[in-house]
Amino acid sequence: MKNMKRSCGIWEVFSFLLLLASWPRRLSALSVTVTDTECVYDFVQFDGDIVSGNFVVVDHDIFWGSDHPGLDLTISSPAGNTVHSIHGSSGEKFEFKALKAGMYKFCFHNPKSIPETVSFYIHVGHIPNEHDLAKDEHLNPVNVKIAELREALESVTAEQKYLKARELRHRRTNESTRRRIIGYTITEYIVLAAASFLQVLFIRRLFSKTVAYNRI
Template identity: 70%
Template sequence: MEKRQRHRYVATYMILALLMSLIGRLSSLSVTVNDVECVYEYVIYEGDTVSGNFVVVDHDIFWNTDHPGIDFTVTSPAGNVVHTVKGTSGDKFEFKSPRSGMYKFCFNNPYSTPETVSFYIHVGHIPNEHNLAKDEHLDPINVKIAELREALESVVSEQKYLRARDTRHRHILESNWDDENFGSYTKIPQFFEAPGCNAVQLVKNDREGEEMLAVFDKSVAKAPEALQSPQTESACALKNGLLANHFSSVHPGSVTVNLGSSGVIAYSLNRQNPLLPRLFAVVDDIFCLFQGHIENVALLKQQYGLNKTANEVIIVIEAYRTLRDRGPYPADQVVRDIQGKFAFILYDSSSKNAFLASDADGSVPFFWGTDSEGHLVLSDDVEIVKKGCGKSFAPFPKACFFTSSGGLRSFEHPMNELKPVPRVDSSGQVCGSTFKVDAETKKETGMPRVGSAANWSTNL
């Protein structure tokens, strides 16, 4: 028995040692780009896989003007360009080295304002059949271990890329706290009671956390009556910042956006699901919190005339602006055009309108409910919703969207009514209803009357 255990320990040690010997070289660094800055990396073997990513994480003017983005170019030892990207705020790259030698990775910033770039590079080597034939001591299992190591490395690289993107978004938000750049948005040291505030205020909590939360006053978003449970023990989610304070204590590191008398939004960009990242942006008094990913990003950028640096949350904001300013345009079509896994919460402070949606499969956890005062509560954390709503909550319906003026609708079946279906929990108590498409009930439709008003948000 002891001999078998010793053999297992020896085998484990040998595998670990082999992994260490096969680990490819990797580098992670920060580069300040004033004009042209280059990083050099030596690749030992021809055919090795060179991969990595870069993100502009610190920027003085990158998001405040029509900055063309930075250029990224990789040059081989022979002077040939093996990879190039133009006008971007970040990207991933991967290529097979055409030969061994010193490779040059250059960033070009067309503006004189310095940009800080988070740069990660990995050189991976997997022995092939030719190596096995030349080296009789190289066991085929070594190749399998190297392949496994490279697969793990790709996961690490993706995590570093998402972490750099998170840093960039946090820097964007923190730069917005500058009164000169953010106008009426005020930096304050603590959370104030929302109904008593007259201006939009931002609060940053310096602890770590995750999740998202929004609470809207009933004057902004009236919750469906069917969400209200007859057996509820809910509180007022907005009173004295009750739910926002609880959110910050449970999910440290969160950022709280106080919307004055309209409500509150809170979120964190830390420790995210890499497959369903969370993004936040503010554009022209429109606040948007997005979680997930959009598959047809390129098509939507073209459709809405956005530049290369636009991400998912910017696409949603622009889609809403199109609805608001260039209508009448069917809101169900706008949401249906977004392909992917997502949930988003949008608030327009200029018109006091809310716009919410979840994808057709309900891929992102998303719950909504109503508190004792009829305020609408939304979060991807069911326990947070229970804290504010008691039993008056339910999962947000799949393939549906909600607007302040139009209420809850299905974007897959916009001509059909939605009917509430009561829910009963494990203890037999009635909870807030879910909503299903009623195939037998059609909505009344008619030709929309075109008026002179430029704002169509009341018809969303």
């Protein structure tokens, strides 16, 4: 009997994990190069789904300073209404409730019109309700728990991707800063060497004129 109970328990855990793995997931991770305006589309299947994500500028052709305006992100509903917007940022998280199912548009705008590479992550979360669950009263709580656990795991995944993208941005910024410092240092040495050489030539020419004048 103990072996049978243990086998049943293992089978229940296996079935739970199988259901968790096979549950439909909606997520997207991509890289977008934004020169002026670039848009990405994602379909939300159910009313009331939670759409979350993040973006980080991981590579850029110019050195970002305090006066850089950052990128703008505008999210539009299938009807064309703005449901969420972010202005002047180099990286941020977002989350909103999709009141209507359909195709949502995520548009980046770059005021500087200089290519910026953006790491972009979208996740459409769905918690089943009484309308899309089976009628079996024992199945409803299981499906809800599976969906909640799946969303918790996706939240951890999204946070990891966000932190990884920010770490990549910081590393590339440090490398870019290091290259610029080396370039400025080399340029400074070249300018100093050229100035010293010109000073030597000027002094030698001055002495030559003085010697020639004394001979006369």
